[in-house]
Amino acid sequence: MDRERPLPCVVGGVDTHKDLHVAAVVDDHDHLLDTQSFATTRHGYRQMIAWMRSFGNLRRIGIECTGSYGAGLLRFVQKAGIEVLEVTTPDKSDRRRRGKNDDLDAQNAAHAAFAGKRTMTPRSRDGMVEALRVLMACRKTAVSARRVALQMIQNTIVCAPDGLRDDLRKMTRMQLVRTLAAWRPDLTGYREISTAYRIALKSLARRYLELHDEIADLDTMITAIVADLAPDLTARNSIGHIGAAQLLLTAGDNPERMKAEASFAALCGVSPVPASSGKTIRHRLNRGGDRRANSALHIIAIGRLRTDQRTKDYVARRIAAGHSKLEALRSLKRDIAREVFGVIMRRQKEVNQGQIAA
Known part of the structure; x- marks a missing residue:
């Protein structure tokens, strides 16, 4: 047969x-x-x-x-x-x-x-990181809309009649927003300039406060997810929940797809790119990768440069060796990427071992 x-x-x-x-x-x-x-x-x-x-x-x-x-x-x-x-x-x-x-x-x-x-290898899209991605995307648009609302308030006040502008220009941001939101203009008088300005400012202020509350609710949920995914990450110096969330998004639900921390550094746009020619040997800034992750690493680096003595000494040594401050900062971001990747991979290993034991 x-x-x-x-x-x-x-x-x-x-x-x-x-x-x-x-x-x-x-x-x-x-x-x-x-x-x-x-x-x-x-x-x-x-x-x-x-x-x-x-x-x-x-x-x-x-x-x-x-x-x-x-x-x-x-x-x-x-x-x-x-x-x-x-x-x-x-x-x-x-x-x-x-x-x-x-x-x-x-x-x-x-x-x-x-x-x-x-x-x-694509990122998995069936875990908590995917839930974090959706919430972070929503937060990003809410933050942008809140910024636009505040700019509109400020621009409207600049053009407002003198009687309105003089009362509002010395207030702090939240004092101004809450004062405008509490206004009760006569809606039937919208044809008059002063009333129209009051209606517009009240509308913009209420929009700002609604977005402010929405962002606060999203921050609470994002913080809870980050605490579950990588509690050790936010325990590190100058790493906040939003920065940690962005780095977790860049790593994805399956960070093991990256064979080494150099892959994560390249993904964050902090790996040095060779730019040598002839007798000149140098590296240039990596302009690729996830720019939001690069921004998160930059914020962490600036925070440590202000608060951590070891970071200050490190940058001072790099500058003394002939590097510029920007080059020293890029090196610092590369080191932070290595540190973050190690924390994420250790946490991923713990989660995998826990699932196997269960």
Whole structure:
């Protein structure tokens, strides 16, 4: 009796969109087998996986934009136990030569996943860090809106009639906002300039206070999540809950995908980039990476430079060695990234061991 031949291995690629995902499959020689579109629903995801597996043993799938349009598909594929790679933007010269459409993008994703080029291990999006990300995104927009409301208040007061402006210009920020919010202007007199200004200022002040309360509620929830995820992180000098939250977001739910702390430093944009030529040997500032994580590290570095004597001595030694203060600060941020990564990985190891014991 003849033995059954093993199924050939295939690799999938997906170009993600809001309503439809375009998928492609290549064989074990990287030859295109087919391209198909599927709805961005659980049923559509199920159909996509079944369609890919109909060609053979599905080894892995390369997905574009796992942080946005591909987030739902990423969670579904990971639960199915299939290896997932995030595919980055294709080579610009190749795109100019071949053109662009959804089918080509899906095929490029499949080819990249097959070769392991332009790929990375995506962040998991099914843990507490994902909950933290949603709350932090909401907080960011609320902070921006509150800032705009305050600027509008100040600009409106500058243009207000003298009788209003003279009473308000000497108040502190919160005194001003609470005073304006307590006003009770006659709403029927909005055609008069003075009344219109009072109505506008009251509206802006109430908006500011509502956003202020919203941010305070979000801060309470973010603080609780950070305390659960990495209590040792906020115990370190000058690391607050918002900065710790941003660094946890950058590391993700699966920080073990980064093989070394140098990967985390590069992800935060604090790893030195070689810029040597000829007899000149130097490194330049890394302008890549997550700039919000870079900002969090910068705030931590400035806080330690003001309060920690060891940090002051370190920067003084770097300056005495011929480095500028900015270069010394960059080195300090690199050291802080190393420290933060060690704390996050130790906490991740404790969580994994606890889950195994349970």
